[in-house]
Amino acid sequence: DSGVTQTPKHLITATGQRVTLRCSPRSGDLSVYWYQQSLDQGLQFLIQYYNGEERAKGNILERFSAQQFPDLHSELNLSSLELGDSALYFCASSVEGLAGGRTGELFFGEGSRLTVL
């Protein structure tokens, strides 16, 4: 158990819909990362938040957005869903943001499996 909690574990929805994925980081971790893993793309970095502020952006679509709340949990919002958005979405957390960022490990949750029909 990594200490990172993601909900829901599975989600099935239709094209055009909107979903919200939730992540609770490990206690004390200030950084939250979101990754997407699909069969043909591997693990793709989407976005990082550090203590409520956006820190880095990766291959995140404009239809997707995220935020980190004062209690440090994070939500990833996916809207106007398309078939190609079907994937595993992982959240990870770590203690640091930038300082010492090369050395610390990331702790990943078990993922939310999104299926868009």
Place this chain on the structure above:
Amino acid sequence: DAKTTQPNSMESNEEEPVHLPCNHSTISGTDYIHWYRQLPSQGPEYVIHGLTSNVNNRMASLAIAEDRKSSTLILHRATLRDAAVYYCILRDVGETSGSRLTFGEGTQLTVNP
């Protein structure tokens, strides 16, 4: 991001050592080498990391070449539970890149009983 190159797949027998290679010829002087693994249907899991010196922990050992252009993850006695995709990653930290990990294709390790 500095790039790493790993074999697509490797096989090992149970209870034998496994050496997983990684090439990173464009590594910069301040890049740390991280290894993660992903078991089936699970999120990635930290294995080990290092900068210049060889490192050991309860899971594995990391041997880093003197010129740092390559490294090897060593599993001393493979078990069936070690069957996973192993990712070698150069940690990317910066003003615009944050402290994210950039995953490549990894090496699929198969452990035979």
